[in-house]
Amino acid sequence: MSLLIDAIGFGIASGAVLALGAVGFTVQFGISSILNITYGSLMTLAAYFGLLLVGAGLSIWLALAVGALMVGLISVVFHRVLLGPMVKRGIRPFGLIVVTVACGIVLQYIVVAVVGPTAQSYGNVSGATLRFLGMTFTTAQLVIIAITASLMLALHLLLTRTKLGRAMRATSANRTLAQSCGIATDRISDVAWLISGSLCGAAGVALAITVATFDFTLGSVFLVPMIAAAVLGGVGQPYGAMLGGLVVGISTQVAGALWNPAYQDVIALVILIAMLLLRPRGFFGAAWSSRRLLA
Amino acid sequence: MVAIAGGALAVLTVGAASTAARTTLAQAQSGPISIGVVAPFTGPAAEFGTLISAPCYAATLLINKAGGVMGHTFNCVPVDDTGDAADAVPNVERAIATVPNFDMAIGLESNTAATTVPLVNRARIPLITTNGLVAYDKTKDKYFWRLTPADNANGAAFMAFAAERGLKRVAIIFENNITATGNLPGVLAAVPKLHQTIALNLTIPADAASYSSVVERVIAAKPQALIFSADPQSTATFLSEYSQLNSGKLPVMITATDSLTPDFFNAVTKAVGVGYITHKVFLVGSYFANNTPAFYSYSKAMYADPHTKKIASVITTVGPPASAFDGINIAALAMLESHSTLGPVYNSWITKVVAASPGAQVVHTFAAGKAALAAGRKIQFVGVVGAVTFNKYHNFAGEFAATVFRPNKSAVRVAIISGSEVSQLLG
Numbered sequence: 001m002s003l004l005i006d007a008i009g010f011g012i013a014s015g016a017v018l019a020l021g022a023v024g025f026t027v028q029f030g031i032s033s034i035l036n037i038t039y040g041s042l043m044t045l046a047a048y049f050g051l052l053l054v055g056a057g058l059s060i061w062l063a064l065a066v067g068a069l070m071v072g073l074i075s076v077v078f079h080r081v082l083l084g085p086m087v088k089r090g091i092r093p094f095g096l097i098v099v100t101v102a103c104g105i106v107l108q109y110i111v112v113a114v115v116g117p118t119a120q121s122y123g124n125v126s127g128a129t130l131r132f133l134g135m136t137f138t139t140a141q142l143v144i145i146a147i148t149a150s151l152m153l154a155l156h157l158l159l160t161r162t163k164l165g166r167a168m169r170a171t172s173a174n175r176t177l178a179q180s181c182g183i184a185t186d187r188i189s190d191v192a193w194l195i196s197g198s199l200c201g202a203a204g205v206a207l208a209i210t211v212a213t214f215d216f217t218l219g220s221v222f223l224v225p226m227i228a229a230a231v232l233g234g235v236g237q238p239y240g241a242m243l244g245g246l247v248v249g250i251s252t253q254v255a256g257a258l259w260n261p262a263y264q265d266v267i268a269l270v271i272l273i274a275m276l277l278l279r280p281r282g283f284f285g286a287a288w289s290s291r292r293l294l295a
Numbered sequence: 296m297v298a299i300a301g302g303a304l305a306v307l308t309v310g311a312a313s314t315a316a317r318t319t320l321a322q323a324q325s326g327p328i329s330i331g332v333v334a335p336f337t338g339p340a341a342e343f344g345t346l347i348s349a350p351c352y353a354a355t356l357l358i359n360k361a362g363g364v365m366g367h368t369f370n371c372v373p374v375d376d377t378g379d380a381a382d383a384v385p386n387v388e389r390a391i392a393t394v395p396n397f398d399m400a401i402g403l404e405s406n407t408a409a410t411t412v413p414l415v416n417r418a419r420i421p422l423i424t425t426n427g428l429v430a431y432d433k434t435k436d437k438y439f440w441r442l443t444p445a446d447n448a449n450g451a452a453f454m455a456f457a458a459e460r461g462l463k464r465v466a467i468i469f470e471n472n473i474t475a476t477g478n479l480p481g482v483l484a485a486v487p488k489l490h491q492t493i494a495l496n497l498t499i500p501a502d503a504a505s506y507s508s509v510v511e512r513v514i515a516a517k518p519q520a521l522i523f524s525a526d527p528q529s530t531a532t533f534l535s536e537y538s539q540l541n542s543g544k545l546p547v548m549i550t551a552t553d554s555l556t557p558d559f560f561n562a563v564t565k566a567v568g569v570g571y572i573t574h575k576v577f578l579v580g581s582y583f584a585n586n587t588p589a590f591y592s593y594s595k596a597m598y599a600d601p602h603t604k605k606i607a608s609v610i611t612t613v614g615p616p617a618s619a620f621d622g623i624n625i626a627a628l629a630m631l632e633s634h635s636t637l638g639p640v641y642n643s644w645i646t647k648v649v650a651a652s653p654g655a656q657v658v659h660t661f662a663a664g665k666a667a668l669a670a671g672r673k674i675q676f677v678g679v680v681g682a683v684t685f686n687k688y689h690n691f692a693g694e695f696a697a698t699v700f701r702p703n704k705s706a707v708r709v710a711i712i713s714g715s716e717v718s719q720l721l722g
Contacts, residue, residue, distance in 0.1 A: 006507075007508040013507075014507075018504075118342075118557070118558050119527055119561050121531075136540060211505075211528065211531075221502040257508035257509075260497070260498065263500075
């Protein structure tokens with residue numbers, strides 16, 4: 001029993017990182033309808049930005065914030081310069097996916113060319129180990145959980161309580177209609193890519209903190225469970241992605257604790273397939289679709 | 296039907312043309328002999344390409360210094376197998392078709408051997424592999440040669456070393472890949488014979504974001520030692536979480552010499568500190584003496600070559616590169632003995648170069664072998680890995696040793712495990 005409770009705790013910790021990434025991914029898709037596979041390599045880039053900043057003397061948490069913002073800005077440029085014009089030229093969704101896959105690989109090769117293939121680390125930043133409700137967390141994990149919760153709350157407030165959030169939702173629901181209502185949809189897209197890119201960056205640095213050492217494959221390895229979390233929640237639905245992150249994180253750790261850990265990643269994918277069969281629109285299904293924040 | 300027959304004919308014609316082209320190329324034999332280093336040079340396993348190229352550079356340095364073979368010098372040609380069996384195929388096929396005088400291959404590691412070994416074997420290029428796949432214990436591939444132990448023998452050697460250290464209760468943690476899990480049959484065979492106990496036997500996925508649940512299970516099982524095999528990043532994550540969840544206490548780890556790499560050292564050191572890796576991590580693999588004439592020559596060449604001198608201190612303690620170095624020398628001497636650089640001709644002379652026979656002069660270097668052959672004597676090559684006796688499947692295992700890292704990333708041998716003991720444990 002204690003192993004199960006511990007596994008749930010470990011799942012919450014890894015689910016928090018997954019949720020950060022999955023929410024960013026789903027916001028990006030919700031606002032632009034682009035399945036951006038470059039996302040994984042951008043997470044890797046953020047981890048290396050974090051390394052650079054820690055090396056320059058910043059604290060790990062400040063490095064997370066700055067690294068996240070840097071990747072957010074790169075995401076805006078990436079969308080403005082490459083993906084946005086491609087959408088305007090009528091390139092189909094499948095073509096865009098291939099472009100983002102290619103960009104991800106190119107970015108990965110650039111990273112390895114610059115920093116090399118060897119393992120990197122932020123050093124021992126995990127802090128003390130604490131027991132809480134029968135679960136075990138490191139200080140760093142608790143901070144990451146707190147950051148995730150704060151960012152999710154901030155995103156919720158942005159989307160529901162601000163004019164900008166309403167404009168984002170309108171753009172997501174019907175871009176042409178939003179434009180004809182006077183919403184500067186291009187600028188709204190920029191903001192959405194900045195936010196989602198920043199979440200991607202934060203997830204990259206948080207993941208690098210969690211795994212102790214990392215290399216240029218960091219984000220690409222994490223991409224599949226993160227997409228699984230986003231799809232579980234219903235692509236385009238930030239709340240669903242939050243819940244999806246937790247479900248994937250917890251199910252993976254519980255499978256590792258109670259079953260054969262070799263298949264722990266498979267469990268999340270089996271849940272994903274089952275969910276798509278039973279509730280194709282994600283956790284909140286059709287009832288939520290009329291109320292959902294994006295898409 | 297006609298179309299199928301036509302297609303088959305076309306395939307046969309292309310195949311025949313390709314073989315003919317290779318034979319013609321080989322018969323023309325002008326210019327250097329190419330040794331294809333079939334290994335990953337890009338992707339996550341790219342470091343392996345660098346490591347396995349080192350013995351090639353060292354061997355060719357010495358062979359070329361001794362005047363080469365029949366007027367030919369030797370070149371090392373990287374053939375990038377990318378570490379992926381499917382991606383390896385076009386690269387290896389292209390190398391076979393285009394690299395001039397491609398008459399020898401080394402590397403052909405475990406992840407890609409399923410596709411690369413058949414291709415090279417079919418092209419009738421003698422190959423000296425460093426893979427430990429059990430599947431090749433009884434291979435019928437004529438051009439296959441292996442001077443390193445199979446993974447299951449390595450697994451048995453892990454347990455023999457654990458027994459020697461008085462470690463009776465072990466947790467087996469292997470990553471879910473063919474190399475790591477290849478050790479398992481040997482471990483399982485050895486445990487009852489050595490009166491040891493398996494506290495836990497788990498397979499873990501590579502590169503997981505967290506292994507905390509698995510670590511918790513291992514801690515609860517209270518092992519004295521971890522019998523472990525995983526990539527550097529996964530190992531670092533696992534150990535970091537073990538340390539966090541067990542108040543900083545980590546058990547002894549016994550792993551394969553495959554991990555005797557700067558990348559593994561860096562990853563583990565960054566995760567749990569240099570004290571652990573230099574005192575509690577033991578790397579078990581094939582053994583060779585480091586005080587023989589062959590070793591001096593090997594080590595000197597490693598330090599002399601600009602390609603290899605940076606990693607010479609580590610690589611000269613590891614079995615697979617030494618076996619590749621010996622394999623190249625053996626193949627080059629077989630070329631001299633057979634008076635041919637063609638694979639189909641010199642391949643059958645490989646066993647003769649290493650066989651002990653009455654009146655044969657024991658030689659430890661290519662230069663000494665070449666001089667003896669020029670003087671009309673028979674030779675027996677005894678290289679870095681010692682006297683070699685290939686079995687009928689072209690396999691040779693030899694002895695085993697346990698090694699530990701030093702703080703400067705070099706390595707030092709701490710125990711020797713006899714090959715006969717390992718064979719008994721497997722039997």
